[in-house]
Amino acid sequence: MSGVRVLVGTRKGAFVLTSDERRADWEVSGPHFPGWEIYHLKGSPADPDRIFAAQSTSWFGQLIQRSDDGGKTWQPVGNEFAYEGVPGTHQWYDGTPHPWEFARVWHLEPSLTDPDLIYAGVEDAALFRSNDAGATWQELPGLRGHGSGPKWQPGAGGMCLHTIIQDPRDANRLIIAISAAGAFRTEDGGKTWQAINHGLKSGQIPDPDAEVGHCVHHIARHPQRPDVLFMQKHWDVMRSDDGGDNWYEISGNLPTDFGFVIDVHAHELDTVYVVPIKSDEHHFPPDGRLRVYRSRGGGHEWEPLTAGLPQENCYVNVLRDAMAVDSLESCGVYFGTTGGQVYASADSGDTWAPIVRDLPAVLSVEVQTLP
Amino acid sequence: MIRVHLPAHLRTIAHIDGEVELELNGTATQRALLDALEERYPMLRGTIREHGTGRRRAFVRFFACEEDLSHEEPDAPLPAPVVAGAEPFLVMGAMAGG
Numbered sequence: 001m002s003g004v005r006v007l008v009g010t011r012k013g014a015f016v017l018t019s020d021e022r023r024a025d026w027e028v029s030g031p032h033f034p035g036w037e038i039y040h041l042k043g044s045p046a047d048p049d050r051i052f053a054a055q056s057t058s059w060f061g062q063l064i065q066r067s068d069d070g071g072k073t074w075q076p077v078g079n080e081f082a083y084e085g086v087p088g089t090h091q092w093y094d095g096t097p098h099p100w101e102f103a104r105v106w107h108l109e110p111s112l113t114d115p116d117l118i119y120a121g122v123e124d125a126a127l128f129r130s131n132d133a134g135a136t137w138q139e140l141p142g143l144r145g146h147g148s149g150p151k152w153q154p155g156a157g158g159m160c161l162h163t164i165i166q167d168p169r170d171a172n173r174l175i176i177a178i179s180a181a182g183a184f185r186t187e188d189g190g191k192t193w194q195a196i197n198h199g200l201k202s203g204q205i206p207d208p209d210a211e212v213g214h215c216v217h218h219i220a221r222h223p224q225r226p227d228v229l230f231m232q233k234h235w236d237v238m239r240s241d242d243g244g245d246n247w248y249e250i251s252g253n254l255p256t257d258f259g260f261v262i263d264v265h266a267h268e269l270d271t272v273y274v275v276p277i278k279s280d281e282h283h284f285p286p287d288g289r290l291r292v293y294r295s296r297g298g299g300h301e302w303e304p305l306t307a308g309l310p311q312e313n314c315y316v317n318v319l320r321d322a323m324a325v326d327s328l329e330s331c332g333v334y335f336g337t338t339g340g341q342v343y344a345s346a347d348s349g350d351t352w353a354p355i356v357r358d359l360p361a362v363l364s365v366e367v368q369t370l371p
Numbered sequence: 372m373i374r375v376h377l378p379a380h381l382r383t384i385a386h387i388d389g390e391v392e393l394e395l396n397g398t399a400t401q402r403a404l405l406d407a408l409e410e411r412y413p414m415l416r417g418t419i420r421e422h423g424t425g426r427r428r429a430f431v432r433f434f435a436c437e438e439d440l441s442h443e444e445p446d447a448p449l450p451a452p453v454v455a456g457a458e459p460f461l462v463m464g465a466m467a468g469g
Contacts (some may be wrong), residue, residue, distance in 0.1 A: 035380060059430040059464040060380060060418035076384055076414035080422045 002265035004326045005070065005368040006334055007051065009038035010344055012360035016052055023332055023346040026355045032074060033065065040321055040364040042108050047115035048368050052134060054105035054120070063350075064120075064134050070089050082143035083123055090124065091153035100124045107321060109164035113171070114307070121161030125152060125178040127190060142188030143176070146166050148212040150215070153236075155180040155215050162320055167226050172179060174184045175229070175244055180215035181233070185244050197239075199247030200233060218320045220272075222264045230272050230299070232262040232320075237274055239299050250299025255286050261323035265348060266331040270298035273325075273333060273349060275318040284315040292335070308352035309343060316341070321364035327370060336362025337363040373449070375408060381462070385412040390459060399454045401433065402445040415461040419462060433459070434461040451455060 006026075009234065010321040012038040032038075033055050039052035050139035053065040053074065062081065065074040103123040111117035120128040120137060126144055129136040143149075152159060160179055167173035172189040175196070178234035182197040200214040207213075215234035222228065227265030231238040236257050238247045250259035256276045265271035272295045278286045285291060290309045328333035333349050336342045340359035345352045375391040382388070387389075393407045409416045416422070417433055425445070427433070433440040435453045440460075452458040 039455070057380065059428070060384075061421070061428060063384065063418070065413070080419045082423055 002088065002328065003370050004328065005043070005048075005369070006040045006333060006342065006344075006355070007043065007054070007071070007364075007366040007368055008336055008359065008362060009041050009321075009362040009364035010036055010336075010340070010362050012057075014038040014041055015354060015356065015359060017342065020195060021117050021328055023326075023328075023344060023355075028356050029071065032210045034072070037104075038363065039104060040107050040366075042110060042366045043368045044110040044118075045112050047146050047369060050110070050115050050133070052108045052118055054108055055228055056104045062083075062102070075313065078130065078136045081126075081128055081137050082122070082139070083137045083144075084124060088144070089144070089150055090159060091151060093154060096154075097150070100126075102126075103158060106160040107164055108138060109166065109173070112166050112168055118165050119174070120152045121176060123160040124154075125159045125161040126182060127161055127164070127176055128172075140186075142186070143184060143193050146184065146193045148181070151212055152178065152181040153213065159327045162222065165219060165229075168223050170224060175217040175219065176228070177219050177231075178211065179217065180234070182212045182214040183216050183219060183244055190360070196240075196244035198245065200238065200261050201236070202234070204234070204318075213293045217260045217342070218262050220263045222266075222269050225269050226270070228298075230262050230264060232259050234280060237262065237299065250295070252292055252295070252300035252302055254302050255304075259283065259318075260320040260371070261335060262317050262331070263323045263325055265333075266325045266327040267329075268296065268331075268348075269347070271296050272299060273323065274302075275323070275335065277317060283317045288313050288315055290314040290316065290334070290337070292349055292352075301357075305345075305349045305352070307350065308345075314339075319363055321366075322362050324367040326367045326369045332366055332367065334365050336365040372456045373404060373453060374456055376459040376461045377403065378462060378464045381415060384418065399449045400415070400446050400451065401443060404460060406449070418437065422438055430465040432463045432465055434463060435445065435459065454467075 003020040008015040013034040015030035022227045029243045036055045038098040039054045046048040049070040051067045055063045056209040065075045088096035092098035108194040109119040116133045127140045163177035165175040177183045184193045184257045201208045202214045205213045217232045227243045239250045289311045291304040316339035323335040341357040344355045
């Protein structure tokens with residue numbers, strides 16, 4: 001019988017939640033790596049029992065853990081993330097040059113087809129690749145060598161490369177996003193990159209139409225329609241129909257166009273989810289009501305989803321990697337909050353329930369649909 | 372035989388129960404001790420000293436014989452009681468974090 005495995009990274013450990021295809025009862029395993037920040041964990045599409053986790057603390061730095069048995073046991077693999085060549089500088093918060101310094105891994109993206117190939121997006125922003133299941137890591141330096149690197153500046157959470165999207169048609173095509181530099185695309189496996197921020201507008205930077213400097217929070221797309229991208233930006237929900245060449249706003253009737261997560265329904269190509277957050281200063285839902293907003297027409301028109309979600313006195317945040325969908329026939333949608341709840345819907349968002357609560361602050365949520 | 376006491380997080384990572392005991396050839400220094408520790412437990416590379424620079428991580432401190440050895444030169448000899456195994460070499464996480 002099929003089922004799902006939900007991988008939850010938190011401020012103080014990782015948790016693995018499993019259920020059958022009904023998704024009514026959940027078994028919680030964890031905390032794995034208690035006391036460590038787990039920014040992200042994700043399973044290999046090519047081998048679902050292979051899961052990678054990014055584990056860090058301010059004391060002992062970054063480790064990468066790998067499980068080959070679906071999260072039951074883990075072993076540390078390689079954790080050396082060395083920038084190629086002389087790293088140079090990017091902008092610091094005050095606008096002065098600041099040396100590139102590795103801080104942590106924000107996002108792990110295993111290959112769609114090769115269980116030994118995995119990408120890592122790191123702070124300070126760079127893209128690394130491992131061809132040996134995490135034992136060793138090499139930077140793809142063409143990204144920072146794009147030429148705009150010295151202009152990149154950290155957002156409040158650091159200068160992180162947080163989104164890595166592979167093209168199922170061509171393994172050499174990748175899209176990445178960096179806070180607060182913007183989105184970039186490669187057609188040649190990471191050797192060369194182009195900024196793909198045309199149409200993004202950011203009032204917080206001197207040139208609102210600048211090639212780089214836009215604070216992209218997350219990008220999502222459906223694997224069956226790789227040229228359509230959905231973006232939650234610092235402000236504005238955006239869409240591209242041409243692989244990122246051009247973007248246009250689809251915020252429509254959202255109560256606020258600020259937020260972090262965005263995701264696409266597993267089967268309905270134009271059904272998109274966001275969680276609006278009141279503002280970049282407050283970082284909690286408007287009016288203390290936690291609402292997922294769903295558009296069934298690819299943006300512009302949004303409906304609030306509230307059934308089963310707290311509608312008063314709720315002041316949690318939902319961070320950029322903390323939403324995911326499963327691919328069961330009735331699409332499941334999942335998200336985690338900084339209040340330690342993971343909410344799930346087994347009916348495309350119509351109704352919700354917490355499947356675990358009172359965890360440490362949730363940093364990431366990923367879902368594996370198991371055969 | 373030199374005894375090394377590691378913080379709980381690192382013992383967990385390396386699957387260590389209790390103290391580590393290491394034999395060193397030549398002069399017993401901080402660098403030689405940590406090299407030997409990482410040789411036996413490769414998963415600890417980068418957790419005590421930074422990759423590349425080899426510098427002690429900012430929130431990690433070294434103590435022995437009720438002395439703070441954090442700022443000793445890496446190639447300075449370790450205290451005799453540590454070399455003799457009478458006192459452990461302590462790797463500590465600083466009072467920081469959250």
